[in-house]
Amino acid sequence: VTESDVIDEVVSDTAEAPKHAEEGADKPVEHKVKTRTYRYPGGLVDFVRHINRTKQAIHNSVVGFTGKGTGHELEVAMQWNSGYSESVHTFANTINTHEGGTHEEGFRAALTTVVNKYAKEKKLLTEKDGNLTGDDIREGLAAIVSVKVGEPQFEGQTKTKLGNTEVKSFVQRACNEHLTHWFEANPADAKTIVQKAVSSAQARVAARKARELVRRKSATDLGGLP
Numbered sequence: 163v164t165e166s167d168v169i170d171e172v173v174s175d176t177a178e179a180p181k182h183a184e185e186g187a188d189k190p191v192e193h194k195v196k197t198r199t200y201r202y203p204g205g206l207v208d209f210v211r212h213i214n215r216t217k218q219a220i221h222n223s224v225v226g227f228t229g230k231g232t233g234h235e236l237e238v239a240m241q242w243n244s245g246y247s248e249s250v251h252t253f254a255n256t257i258n259t260h261e262g263g264t265h266e267e268g269f270r271a272a273l274t275t276v277v278n279k280y281a282k283e284k285k286l287l288t289e290k291d292g293n294l295t296g297d298d299i300r301e302g303l304a305a306i307v308s309v310k311v312g313e314p315q316f317e318g319q320t321k322t323k324l325g326n327t328e329v330k331s332f333v334q335r336a337c338n339e340h341l342t343h344w345f346e347a348n349p350a351d352a353k354t355i356v357q358k359a360v361s362s363a364q365a366r367v368a369a370r371k372a373r374e375l376v377r378r379k380s381a382t383d384l385g386g387l388p
Contacts, residue, residue, distance in 0.1 A: 205226075205237070205239070206226065206237055206238070206239035206306045206308065207224045207226045207239045209239065209306055210224050210239045210240060210241050210304050210305065210306055211224060211241070213249055213304040214241055214243050214304050217243035217244065217245050217304075218243055218244040218245075219241055219242070219243050219244075220242050220243060220244055220302070220354050220355065220358060221241065221242065221348075221351035221354055221355065222351075223241075223348070223351070224239055224240065224241045225238070225239065225240045225241065225341075225344055226238065226239040226240075227336075227340040227344070229332075229333075229336030229337075229339075229340065231332045231336070233311065233312035233313075234309060234310065234311055234312070234328075234329060234332045235309065235310040236265075236307075236308070236309050236332070236333055236336050236337075237306075237307075237308045237309075238269065238305065238306065238307050238308070238337065238340070239305065239306045240303060240304065240305035240306070241303075241304055241305075242302045242303050242304075242354075242355055242358060243302045243303075243304060244302060244358075245301075245302045246301055246302060246362075247301075247302070248297075248300040248301065248302070248303050249303070249304045249305070250266065250269075250300065250303065250304075250305045250306075250307065251305070251306050251307075252265055252266045252269075252306075252307045252308070252309075252324075253306070253307070253308040253309070254308075254309050254310075254311060254314055254316075254324040255309075255310055255311060255314050257314075257316070257322065258322065259316075259322050259323060259324050260320065260322045260323075261317075261318040261319075261320065261322050261323035262323055262324075263317070263323045263324030263325060263326075263329075264324050264325065264326055264327060264328075264329040264330040264333070265307055265309045265324050265329050265330070265333050266307060266324075267330050267333075268329065268330040268331065268332065268333030268334035268337065269305075269307045269333055269334075269337055270296050270300070271330075271334050272333070272334045272335075272336075272337035272338045272341060273296070273299060273300070273337065273341065274294070274295075274296045274299055275338065276337075276338060276341040276342050276345060277294060277299045277345075277355070277356060277359060278293050278294055278299075279342075280342075280345045280346075280352060280356065281294065281356045281359075281360070284349075284352075284353070284356075286353060286356045286357070286360065287356070287360060291360075291363070294359045294360065294362075294363050295363065295366070297362070297366075298359045298360075298362040298363040298366065299359045299362075301358065301359065301362040302358060307333070309324070309329060309333065311324070311326055311329060313326075314326060
Protein backbone atom coordinates (compact mmCIF):
# COMPACT_ATOMS: atom_id res chain seq x y z
CA VAL A 163 0.00 0.00 0.00
CA THR A 164 1.44 3.38 -0.96
CA GLU A 165 1.50 6.35 1.39
CA SER A 166 -1.09 8.21 -0.70
CA ASP A 167 -3.40 5.17 -0.68
CA VAL A 168 -3.21 4.95 3.08
CA ILE A 169 -3.95 8.64 3.55
CA ASP A 170 -6.95 8.40 1.23
CA GLU A 171 -8.33 5.51 3.26
CA VAL A 172 -8.02 7.40 6.53
CA VAL A 173 -9.57 10.64 5.40
CA SER A 174 -12.47 8.89 3.69
CA ASP A 175 -13.54 7.65 7.12
CA THR A 176 -13.15 10.46 9.64
CA ALA A 177 -14.38 8.24 12.45
CA GLU A 178 -11.17 6.26 11.93
CA ALA A 179 -9.00 9.37 11.59
CA PRO A 180 -5.42 9.22 12.86
CA LYS A 181 -5.14 9.70 16.60
CA HIS A 182 -2.76 12.54 15.81
CA ALA A 183 -0.68 13.79 12.92
CA GLU A 184 2.37 15.37 14.43
CA GLU A 185 4.67 17.05 11.96
CA GLY A 186 6.90 14.52 10.26
CA ALA A 187 5.96 11.76 12.71
CA ASP A 188 4.58 8.26 12.20
CA LYS A 189 1.66 7.36 14.46
CA PRO A 190 -0.04 3.95 14.82
CA VAL A 191 -3.77 4.01 14.15
CA GLU A 192 -6.43 1.44 14.94
CA HIS A 193 -8.33 0.76 11.74
CA LYS A 194 -10.95 -1.96 12.14
CA VAL A 195 -9.02 -5.10 13.14
CA LYS A 196 -5.61 -3.98 11.90
CA THR A 197 -3.04 -1.54 13.26
CA ARG A 198 -1.41 0.54 10.58
CA THR A 199 0.93 3.52 10.59
CA TYR A 200 -0.05 6.71 8.77
CA ARG A 201 2.34 9.49 7.91
CA TYR A 202 1.54 13.20 7.48
CA PRO A 203 4.89 14.87 6.69
CA GLY A 204 3.25 18.30 6.98
CA GLY A 205 1.43 17.47 10.22
CA LEU A 206 -2.11 18.75 10.75
CA VAL A 207 -1.82 21.09 7.77
CA ASP A 208 -1.47 18.05 5.49
CA PHE A 209 -4.39 16.39 7.27
CA VAL A 210 -6.64 19.39 6.53
CA ARG A 211 -5.53 19.46 2.89
CA HIS A 212 -6.59 15.83 2.54
CA ILE A 213 -9.95 16.48 4.19
CA ASN A 214 -10.51 19.19 1.58
CA ARG A 215 -8.96 17.23 -1.28
CA THR A 216 -12.28 16.65 -3.08
CA LYS A 217 -13.62 20.11 -2.28
CA GLN A 218 -12.90 23.58 -3.59
CA ALA A 219 -10.93 25.60 -1.05
CA ILE A 220 -11.83 29.30 -1.01
CA HIS A 221 -8.32 30.33 0.07
CA ASN A 222 -5.06 28.66 -0.90
CA SER A 223 -3.14 28.55 2.36
CA VAL A 224 -4.09 26.36 5.31
CA VAL A 225 -4.18 28.36 8.53
CA GLY A 226 -1.85 26.64 10.99
CA PHE A 227 -0.54 27.66 14.39
CA THR A 228 0.57 26.35 17.78
CA GLY A 229 0.30 27.62 21.34
CA LYS A 230 1.78 26.76 24.72
CA GLY A 231 0.61 27.36 28.27
CA THR A 232 1.28 25.97 31.73
CA GLY A 233 0.82 22.24 31.25
CA HIS A 234 -1.00 22.72 27.94
CA GLU A 235 -0.09 22.69 24.26
CA LEU A 236 -2.25 23.48 21.26
CA GLU A 237 -2.00 22.85 17.54
CA VAL A 238 -4.60 24.00 15.02
CA ALA A 239 -4.95 23.69 11.25
CA MET A 240 -7.95 24.96 9.30
CA GLN A 241 -9.19 25.89 5.84
CA TRP A 242 -12.58 26.87 4.43
CA ASN A 243 -14.09 25.31 1.32
CA SER A 244 -17.04 26.30 -0.86
CA GLY A 245 -19.28 23.63 0.65
CA TYR A 246 -21.93 23.99 3.34
CA SER A 247 -20.93 21.35 5.88
CA GLU A 248 -18.59 21.77 8.84
CA SER A 249 -15.80 19.24 9.39
CA VAL A 250 -14.04 19.97 12.70
CA HIS A 251 -12.11 17.16 14.40
CA THR A 252 -10.61 17.43 17.87
CA PHE A 253 -7.91 15.49 19.71
CA ALA A 254 -6.66 15.50 23.29
CA ASN A 255 -3.40 13.72 24.14
CA THR A 256 -3.67 11.86 20.80
CA ILE A 257 -7.19 10.62 21.66
CA ASN A 258 -9.83 11.39 19.05
CA THR A 259 -12.43 13.31 21.07
CA HIS A 260 -15.50 12.51 18.99
CA GLU A 261 -17.76 14.22 21.52
CA GLY A 262 -15.75 17.43 21.56
CA GLY A 263 -15.16 19.14 24.88
CA THR A 264 -13.62 22.26 26.33
CA HIS A 265 -10.90 22.53 23.67
CA GLU A 266 -13.54 22.63 20.94
CA GLU A 267 -15.61 25.13 22.93
CA GLY A 268 -12.62 27.45 23.23
CA PHE A 269 -11.84 27.18 19.53
CA ARG A 270 -15.42 27.90 18.50
CA ALA A 271 -15.76 30.85 20.87
CA ALA A 272 -12.54 32.44 19.63
CA LEU A 273 -13.38 31.92 15.97
CA THR A 274 -16.82 33.52 16.34
CA THR A 275 -15.40 36.50 18.24
CA VAL A 276 -12.49 37.11 15.87
CA VAL A 277 -14.52 36.90 12.66
CA ASN A 278 -17.30 39.18 13.93
CA LYS A 279 -14.80 41.75 15.21
CA TYR A 280 -12.82 41.71 11.97
CA ALA A 281 -15.95 41.92 9.81
CA LYS A 282 -17.22 44.99 11.66
CA GLU A 283 -13.84 46.74 11.81
CA LYS A 284 -13.41 46.31 8.05
CA LYS A 285 -17.02 47.35 7.33
CA LEU A 286 -17.80 43.95 5.85
CA LEU A 287 -20.64 43.67 8.34
CA THR A 288 -22.72 46.61 9.56
CA GLU A 289 -24.15 47.07 13.03
CA LYS A 290 -27.68 46.67 11.67
CA ASP A 291 -26.73 43.27 10.23
CA GLY A 292 -26.20 41.90 13.73
CA ASN A 293 -23.58 39.31 14.59
CA LEU A 294 -22.71 36.29 12.51
CA THR A 295 -23.49 33.06 14.34
CA GLY A 296 -20.94 30.32 14.91
CA ASP A 297 -22.79 28.16 12.37
CA ASP A 298 -22.57 30.94 9.77
CA ILE A 299 -18.82 31.23 10.28
CA ARG A 300 -18.06 27.50 10.36
CA GLU A 301 -19.97 26.72 7.16
CA GLY A 302 -17.50 24.97 4.86
CA LEU A 303 -14.77 24.84 7.51
CA ALA A 304 -12.37 21.91 7.75
CA ALA A 305 -10.30 22.07 10.93
CA ILE A 306 -8.21 19.99 13.31
CA VAL A 307 -7.82 21.12 16.93
CA SER A 308 -5.32 19.12 18.97
CA VAL A 309 -4.29 19.72 22.58
CA LYS A 310 -1.90 18.11 25.01
CA VAL A 311 -3.01 18.34 28.63
CA GLY A 312 -1.00 17.40 31.71
CA GLU A 313 -3.93 15.78 33.53
CA PRO A 314 -6.76 15.23 31.05
CA GLN A 315 -10.28 14.59 32.31
CA PHE A 316 -12.40 12.65 29.87
CA GLU A 317 -16.18 12.59 30.07
CA GLY A 318 -19.08 11.32 28.02
CA GLN A 319 -20.49 7.88 27.39
CA THR A 320 -17.40 6.76 25.51
CA LYS A 321 -14.91 8.91 27.44
CA THR A 322 -14.12 10.89 24.30
CA LYS A 323 -15.11 14.34 25.56
CA LEU A 324 -12.49 16.57 27.19
CA GLY A 325 -13.76 18.07 30.45
CA ASN A 326 -10.86 20.21 31.76
CA THR A 327 -12.41 23.64 32.31
CA GLU A 328 -9.08 25.49 32.20
CA VAL A 329 -8.43 24.20 28.68
CA LYS A 330 -11.27 26.27 27.24
CA SER A 331 -9.76 29.59 28.33
CA PHE A 332 -6.27 28.50 27.22
CA VAL A 333 -7.45 27.50 23.74
CA GLN A 334 -9.67 30.56 23.44
CA ARG A 335 -6.84 32.97 24.28
CA ALA A 336 -4.37 31.26 21.93
CA CYS A 337 -6.84 31.09 19.05
CA ASN A 338 -7.91 34.70 19.58
CA GLU A 339 -4.32 35.85 19.29
CA HIS A 340 -3.29 33.75 16.31
CA LEU A 341 -6.51 34.11 14.32
CA THR A 342 -6.58 37.89 14.81
CA HIS A 343 -3.03 38.09 13.49
CA TRP A 344 -3.81 35.82 10.52
CA PHE A 345 -6.89 37.79 9.48
CA GLU A 346 -4.98 41.07 9.64
CA ALA A 347 -2.04 39.62 7.69
CA ASN A 348 -4.22 38.05 4.98
CA PRO A 349 -6.90 40.64 4.11
CA ALA A 350 -7.90 39.14 0.75
CA ASP A 351 -8.45 35.65 2.18
CA ALA A 352 -10.09 37.10 5.28
CA LYS A 353 -12.57 39.04 3.13
CA THR A 354 -13.46 35.89 1.20
CA ILE A 355 -14.06 33.98 4.44
CA VAL A 356 -16.21 36.75 5.91
CA GLN A 357 -18.23 37.08 2.70
CA LYS A 358 -19.00 33.35 2.80
CA ALA A 359 -20.19 33.67 6.40
CA VAL A 360 -22.32 36.72 5.52
CA SER A 361 -23.85 34.77 2.63
CA SER A 362 -24.65 31.94 5.04
CA ALA A 363 -26.28 34.40 7.45
CA GLN A 364 -28.38 35.92 4.67
CA ALA A 365 -29.57 32.47 3.61
CA ARG A 366 -30.39 31.64 7.24
CA VAL A 367 -32.43 34.84 7.67
CA ALA A 368 -34.23 34.35 4.35
CA ALA A 369 -35.13 30.76 5.29
CA ARG A 370 -36.46 31.90 8.66
CA LYS A 371 -38.61 34.61 7.04
CA ALA A 372 -39.94 32.08 4.53
CA ARG A 373 -40.90 29.71 7.37
CA GLU A 374 -42.61 32.51 9.26
CA LEU A 375 -44.56 33.50 6.14
CA VAL A 376 -45.75 29.92 5.61
CA ARG A 377 -46.79 29.65 9.26
CA ARG A 378 -48.72 32.92 9.14
CA LYS A 379 -50.46 31.84 5.94
CA SER A 380 -51.32 28.46 7.48
CA ALA A 381 -52.72 30.17 10.58
CA THR A 382 -54.81 32.50 8.40
CA ASP A 383 -56.13 29.60 6.32
CA LEU A 384 -57.05 27.65 9.44
CA GLY A 385 -58.77 30.70 10.88
CA GLY A 386 -61.02 30.89 7.84
CA LEU A 387 -62.30 27.32 8.17
CA PRO A 388 -65.99 26.92 9.01
